[in-house]
Amino acid sequence: MKPIENGGPWLGPLGRDADVVVASRVRLARNLAGFPFTNRASTTQRREVVSMVRDRAQGAAWGRMLGWIDLQACPAEQRTQMVERHLVSKQFAASDAPRAVGISADETLSVMVNEEDHLRIQAMYSGLRIDECFAAATAFDRGAESALDFAWHHRWGYLTACPTNVGCGIRVSVMLHLPALRLTSELDRVRRAAKDLHLALRGFHGEGSEPMGDFYQLSNQITLGMRDEEVVGELRDRIIPQVIRYERLARETYRSKAPAAARDRFIRAAALLTHARLMPLDEAMKLLGRLRLGIASGLTEAIDSTLVHRLLLQVQPAHLALARPSDPMETLEQQSAARATLLRDALAPLRASIG
Amino acid sequence: MKCDQCDKPAVVHETVITAGVQTTVHLCAEHAMVQMHHVPASAPIAELLAAHLTGQRHQPACGGCGMTLAEFRKHNLAGCSACFDALSPVIDQAIQRAQGGATAHCGRAPARRDDAEARQAYRARLLSDLEQAVAAERYEVAAQVRNALREVDGITGQQA
Numbered sequence: 001m002k003p004i005e006n007g008g009p010w011l012g013p014l015g016r017d018a019d020v021v022v023a024s025r026v027r028l029a030r031n032l033a034g035f036p037f038t039n040r041a042s043t044t045q046r047r048e049v050v051s052m053v054r055d056r057a058q059g060a061a062w063g064r065m066l067g068w069i070d071l072q073a074c075p076a077e078q079r080t081q082m083v084e085r086h087l088v089s090k091q092f093a094a095s096d097a098p099r100a101v102g103i104s105a106d107e108t109l110s111v112m113v114n115e116e117d118h119l120r121i122q123a124m125y126s127g128l129r130i131d132e133c134f135a136a137a138t139a140f141d142r143g144a145e146s147a148l149d150f151a152w153h154h155r156w157g158y159l160t161a162c163p164t165n166v167g168c169g170i171r172v173s174v175m176l177h178l179p180a181l182r183l184t185s186e187l188d189r190v191r192r193a194a195k196d197l198h199l200a201l202r203g204f205h206g207e208g209s210e211p212m213g214d215f216y217q218l219s220n221q222i223t224l225g226m227r228d229e230e231v232v233g234e235l236r237d238r239i240i241p242q243v244i245r246y247e248r249l250a251r252e253t254y255r256s257k258a259p260a261a262a263r264d265r266f267i268r269a270a271a272l273l274t275h276a277r278l279m280p281l282d283e284a285m286k287l288l289g290r291l292r293l294g295i296a297s298g299l300t301e302a303i304d305s306t307l308v309h310r311l312l313l314q315v316q317p318a319h320l321a322l323a324r325p326s327d328p329m330e331t332l333e334q335q336s337a338a339r340a341t342l343l344r345d346a347l348a349p350l351r352a353s354i355g
Numbered sequence: 356m357k358c359d360q361c362d363k364p365a366v367v368h369e370t371v372i373t374a375g376v377q378t379t380v381h382l383c384a385e386h387a388m389v390q391m392h393h394v395p396a397s398a399p400i401a402e403l404l405a406a407h408l409t410g411q412r413h414q415p416a417c418g419g420c421g422m423t424l425a426e427f428r429k430h431n432l433a434g435c436s437a438c439f440d441a442l443s444p445v446i447d448q449a450i451q452r453a454q455g456g457a458t459a460h461c462g463r464a465p466a467r468r469d470d471a472e473a474r475q476a477y478r479a480r481l482l483s484d485l486e487q488a489v490a491a492e493r494y495e496v497a498a499q500v501r502n503a504l505r506e507v508d509g510i511t512g513q514q515a
Contacts, residue, residue, distance in 0.1 A: 033436060040420040040434035116432070145465045151436045154481055154503060156450065157460025159439060161432045163446070163453040167460045198455045224450065225457030 014305055015127020019296040020244045022175040022215065022309065023126050025086070026133035026232070028141050029160045029169035030119040031151040037161040038097075038114045046098040046114050053113045053148065057102060062143020066102030066111060071095075080318035083205070086124065088112055090205065109136055116161050117169075119144070126309070128244075130172055130236045134228070157224070167224030172235050175204075176243060179214040179293045180250035190243060197239065198222045204285070212282060213289030213312070218243065255297060266294030267354055274351035278333065279340040284315045291350075302353035311346055315339050358383035417441035447496070459499045461506065478504070 015021075031037055032052070035045055050070075057063025071079060071093070079093040087110045088101050099114035112120040121144075123136035144150075151159040158169040165171070181187045194201045198221045203211040218240070220231050255262050269290035273279075292308045294300055313319055320338055321329045327338045344351075358365045358381060365381035416423045419437025424445055426434075431449065433439060439446055451458060481504045488497035 031436070036420045036435040037433060039430070039432050040422065142466065150465050152465055153436065153439050153460075154484070155459050155499060156439055157462070157464070159433070159436050161434075163431065163433075163450040166450055167454065167457070168462055222455050222457060224454035225459060225461055227462030229462075 015125070015129055017128045017244055018126075018305060020176055020178070020247045021128040021240070022177055023124060024128055024130045024133050025122060025124040025173045025175070026130065026137045027123075027171040027173070028119075028121040028137050029117040029158070029165045029171075030121065030141065030144070031159055031161070032118045033149040033151045035118065038116060038118060039161055041114075043098060049118050050098055050100045050113050053111070053119060053144075054100060054102065056147040057111070057144070060143060060147060062140060062146070063102070065104045065109065067105065068100055068102045071099045071101065077318050077321055081316075081322055084313060084316035084318055086205070087122075089115060089120075091115070109140060111140065117165070128174065128236075128240060130174065130232055130240075134172070134232050138228075164221065165223050168226070168228040168231065170223055170228045170231050171219055172232055173217045173219035174235065174240055176216050176218055176240075176247070177214060177289065177292055177296075178216055178243075178247050179289055180254050181247050182214055183254055184250045186246065186250060190246065194218060199235075199239065213285035213287075213292075215285075215289065215312075251293070251297065262297065263299060265290055266297075266299045269294070270300070270347070270350050270354050273343050274347050274354070275344070276340050278336040279315075279343055280332070280336050281315060281317065281339070284339055284343065285312065288312055288315070300350065300353055302349045303347065307346065311343065314342060314346075356381050444493075444496075458495070459503055478508075 032049060035041060035049055038046065038049075041049065054068050057066055058068075069082075071088075079088070082088045082101065083090050083093045085107065087103055087107065089112070092099065092101075092112050092115045097114065099112070101113070102111040104110070108123055108125060110122050110124075112122070121137050121140050123133040123140075125132050153159050157167040160166050160169055178187060178190070181190055191201050200217075200219050200221050202217045202219070204213070204215045204217070218235075220235060223231070226234075269287040273284075273287050273291065288308050288311055291303075292305055295303065295305050295308065314323065317335060320335060320342065324338050324342075328334045329338060356365045356368070357363070361383060363383035365383055367380075367382045369380045369382070370377060417434060417438045418441055420434035422434035422438050422442065424442060427438070427442055427446065427449075433442070433446065481500055485497055485500045485504065488494070488500055
């Protein structure tokens, strides 16, 4: 995998509403007609599915942009790195059955073959760019369906292994930074409202993950009885703008009520990140989150959020190990030391500015 | 019809075949529960109870992939396209529960469905589904199939 500086869908330009929105993603679930779903497919059938999808994609304009990685032949560390970059799911990386992922050069498009469904088509961009994600995923989907027969049912639409994806098979998710809503204890209200609207609020790495650094993913749960454009439109026009407004309001309130505390929080985070000799992952995420809030609040101009986003990736274990092959990384302490060094180096401009 | 064990009306009617001998039992809710508790502890009581509620004593398996209702319930995953018909109505209920009560897909279909021939075949299948649903007095399903039929006719109308 190429050096991280050259790409990564959330490392691009920050885009609209970047003070709150980190990245947007659209995922489509599809299965091939005539094959059992992944959970019932034999090893031979799974291999057939991989080669059928890959061969047809490689020979066509709609799929030629993907470079393919055979997960069975891929070292564990690289698989974990793809999870950290949100290119594949954790379960997909951990499985040992035949499976593959196609990734575009700029990493905005990735297609997992033999995840829970035969195809998981995913498009990701930085900032609030749901439309671009939807367009990219749909373009691949339409191309693919000209060459592959997708499982379809007269009543249930696109068929998927799990009932939660049946219908249009779409999952729109937006990664949000919500530190002020948590600080003002209003996150539970957002969570309840999200539940009522059939949305899920999850942690940094999606399903089953813990929130880290106040980063959350908000995504639709309903895929049946709504057109895919409606699902996209509802999140883009109604729900996400509302959450952004709430978070900005909470930031305003926090800043005006406790301006010294807000500044102190930022300075402490900056001081620790630029001086600590050991930095565990959860602490790094938490402090980087505070840094991001400080940047959005205009507390520093020494660094910008793109650097913070890049660091959010680079501090993850597999990224750290692959970027520093000569550093010893056997123990958590060694890992923490390497992480602390990386952060001190990257944030040198910030150290100078806080004096 | 009265319960075999008391005078209350029977709500569970069950045909049991034991060693080739067929017997029919009629039980009120209370005695049905009591009988369930007499089932050896290792048996999946919830499965049996659910089977009673859906009126299915013998669990069907999917002809496409061999998935049984018990396996579907355990993992909440379908095994192949055929499961969606073979495991109905249990799978229908699971989908509707997961989908906030939505009962049918609307919107895009694979492009090849736009072929006139495929659309006619699809329409014919919907009509037969509708007949079957009405015959089985499954009016909710019938209403959904009718909506799907209207949607197909809408598409046909626009393109004609």
